[in-house]
Amino acid sequence: MTLLAVDNIAIQFGGVKAVDDLSFAVEKGQIFSIIGPNGAGKTTLFNMISGIYRPSRGRVTLEGTDVTGLPPHLLARRGLSRTFQNLQIFYRMTALENVMVGCHLQERRSVLAHLLALPSVKRQNAESRDRAHALLTRVGLSADAEKDAGNLSYGALKRLEIARALASDPKLLLLDEPAAGCNHVETEEIDALIQTIAQDGVTVALVEHDMKLVMKISHRILVLDYGRKLAEGSAQEVRQNPDVIRAYLGSQASVGAAHAGT
Amino acid sequence: MAQRLLNHRAFGLLVIALIIAVAPLFFPSTFYYRMGTAIFIAALAAVGLNVLMGLAGQVSLGHAGFYGIGAYAVAVGPATFDIAPWAAIFIGIALAAAVAYLVGRPILKLRGHYLAVATLGFGILVSMVLTNEGTWTGGPDGMGVKRLVLFGYVLKDRAAWYWASAAVLLVGAVVAVNLIESPTGRALRALHDSEVAAAVNGIDVARYKLVAFVISACYASLAGSLAALSDAFITPASAGFLKSIELVTMVVLGGMGSVIGSIIGAAFLESLPQLLARMQEIEHVLLGLIIMLVMIFMRDGLFPTLARRFRRAAP
Ligand SMILES: Nc1ncnc2c1ncn2[C@@H]1O[C@H](COP(=O)(O)OP(=O)(O)OP(=O)(O)O)[C@@H](O)[C@H]1O
Numbered sequence: 108m109t110l111l112a113v114d115n116i117a118i119q120f121g122g123v124k125a126v127d128d129l130s131f132a133v134e135k136g137q138i139f140s141i142i143g144p145n146g147a148g149k150t151t152l153f154n155m156i157s158g159i160y161r162p163s164r165g166r167v168t169l170e171g172t173d174v175t176g177l178p179p180h181l182l183a184r185r186g187l188s189r190t191f192q193n194l195q196i197f198y199r200m201t202a203l204e205n206v207m208v209g210c211h212l213q214e215r216r217s218v219l220a221h222l223l224a225l226p227s228v229k230r231q232n233a234e235s236r237d238r239a240h241a242l243l244t245r246v247g248l249s250a251d252a253e254k255d256a257g258n259l260s261y262g263a264l265k266r267l268e269i270a271r272a273l274a275s276d277p278k279l280l281l282l283d284e285p286a287a288g289c290n291h292v293e294t295e296e297i298d299a300l301i302q303t304i305a306q307d308g309v310t311v312a313l314v315e316h317d318m319k320l321v322m323k324i325s326h327r328i329l330v331l332d333y334g335r336k337l338a339e340g341s342a343q344e345v346r347q348n349p350d351v352i353r354a355y356l357g358s359q360a361s362v363g364a365a366h367a368g369t
Numbered sequence: 370m371a372q373r374l375l376n377h378r379a380f381g382l383l384v385i386a387l388i389i390a391v392a393p394l395f396f397p398s399t400f401y402y403r404m405g406t407a408i409f410i411a412a413l414a415a416v417g418l419n420v421l422m423g424l425a426g427q428v429s430l431g432h433a434g435f436y437g438i439g440a441y442a443v444a445v446g447p448a449t450f451d452i453a454p455w456a457a458i459f460i461g462i463a464l465a466a467a468v469a470y471l472v473g474r475p476i477l478k479l480r481g482h483y484l485a486v487a488t489l490g491f492g493i494l495v496s497m498v499l500t501n502e503g504t505w506t507g508g509p510d511g512m513g514v515k516r517l518v519l520f521g522y523v524l525k526d527r528a529a530w531y532w533a534s535a536a537v538l539l540v541g542a543v544v545a546v547n548l549i550e551s552p553t554g555r556a557l558r559a560l561h562d563s564e565v566a567a568a569v570n571g572i573d574v575a576r577y578k579l580v581a582f583v584i585s586a587c588y589a590s591l592a593g594s595l596a597a598l599s600d601a602f603i604t605p606a607s608a609g610f611l612k613s614i615e616l617v618t619m620v621v622l623g624g625m626g627s628v629i630g631s632i633i634g635a636a637f638l639e640s641l642p643q644l645l646a647r648m649q650e651i652e653h654v655l656l657g658l659i660i661m662l663v664m665i666f667m668r669d670g671l672f673p674t675l676a677r678r679f680r681r682a683a684p
Pocket residue numbers: 120123125143144145146147148149150151152192
């Protein structure tokens with residue numbers, strides 16, 4: 108069953124067609140990866156799907172409903188969640204509070220009750236705290252729960268964003284380069300984490316430069332180049348696609364990585 | 370143990386309550402009751418403005434406008450419409466909330482300097498109306514305010530106002546602390562750091578900015594009402610541009626985001642001129658200099674900086 112459908116989507120900045128007439132569909136339960144050289148339009152695509160940019164053309168459909176141009180907070184209510192390539196952390200809050208913010212949609216939101224600190228709010232806070240603790244444990248950050256997010260390492264912040272994105276119990280999770288800047292061990296951990304997320308029934312759309320990771324865990328791969336679709340298919344198919352090989356030869360990205368998956 | 374206590378916002382408020390309760394034992398004259406009242410009322414407005422500035426990260430250079438709405442509600446309401454002063458307080462709050470809602474919707478779309486200038490304009494607008502609407506407000510000369518009567522008791526002497534304004538401040542501070550430690554408080558702090566991440570996590574950024582703006586306007590209005598009632602007199606100047614700047618200074622000086630900081634900032638800024646009064650000509654120069662030095666050497670504000678030093682000193 109199709110969870111996310113993107114039809115003929117396009118956007119341009121000035122004269123640059125960052126994404127041009129792109130269509131694809133993501134099936135429920137899949138790990139769907141999007142790869143392509145720097146500047147191919149991967150992040151821009153995520154920004155359009157998550158409502159941060161409005162596409163100049165085309166349509167985004169989530170669970171059969173047209174959601175094109177909906178603002179991010181309404182898309183979140185429909186089960187969309189994401190992380191950011193350039194971290195977007197709440198630096199003045201603790202790691203735990205960052206994840207508690209992710210619980211926002213699960214929380215009752217009566218401002219009056221909050222001002223009066225009614226018993227229901229105390230219960231609510233305790234629930235969100237437990238939930239956030241569990242998620243931090245899941246991404247391996249339980250020891251850092253009470254630390255200010257500003258004091259965490261880059262690798263830890265990458266995982267913190269995943270924990271926060273999971274807190275809303277999403278149906279579709281967009282991960283923009285979750286392993287970028289992470290060392291070998293951290294990348295392995297993120298690899299395993301993404302797989303368990305998918306096993307729990309969350310559909311994952313993944314942008315990642317680490318080809319080994321992508322080739323290993325993706326059900327389906329979309330290759331972008333200059334905002335257009337170069338190829339789409341299984342890891343095997345993409346790897347053998349002559350256009351892909353040529354594009355990666357032409358760019359500074361390592362052919363070996365794209366080709367052999369090493 | 371000391372650390373954990375210090376981290377606890379409720380504990381800080383308890384200490385402040387104790388200081389307020391004990392301070393009168395050392396007052397050489399009733400003048401100090403009056404100064405205390407002025408501090409508590411300013412602190413109340415600062416605690417409210419901190420919700421907007423310290424939590425949500427949105428600036429307002431026009432909060433004296435809401436202060437003025439509250440002040441003139443208790444002045445004009447009883448004088449012209451024969452409304453009981455206590456009821457006029459609530460009418461003022463409702464009016465300030467409604468105005469904040471209407472004004473906030475368009476201007477909170479602005480950011481940074483643009484928002485600052487727009488709120489500045491709002492403050493000036495209110496001040497102009499109060500000055501020029503002479504038939505109701507008495508114009509630039511101001512007007513007398515009827516005394517507040519609570520349960521048949523006329524709130525008049527300085528000590529009574531000291532205790533009453535202290536009680537309102539403490540309730541206001543507790544409510545602000547409640548807010549910080551609630552889902553709404555987390556949403557406000559989140560959008561302060563990253564609007565895009567807040568939105569992606571389901572937070573309706575525009576709505577929450579408006580919530581913060583309305584809440585802070587209610588605090589300012591209540592403070593304005595109390596100021597007018599305790600002084601029994603009000604002028605448009607007391608709700609003018611300078612008042613807005615004072616409130617912003619209190620919040621920043623005390624420490625953005627900290628309820629206790631806002632109270633300390635207000636106490637500092639209200640009492641410093643009194644302490645410097647003997648210096649005559651150089652009073653204002655010194656005041657400005659001290660504010661500058663605090664900001665240079667305690668960038669995070671008085672309370673957060675001092676609390677950190679104390680924490681480091683304590684084992
Ligand atoms: N807000 C913007 N304003 C102007 N140009 C933009 C904007 N966002 C993206 N672009 C341009 O769109 C193109 C695609 O950028 P995008 O960030 O989507 O690439 P990417 O595939 O995510 O690259 P990377 O692998 O480096 O993250 C680039 O040419 C970029 O300069």
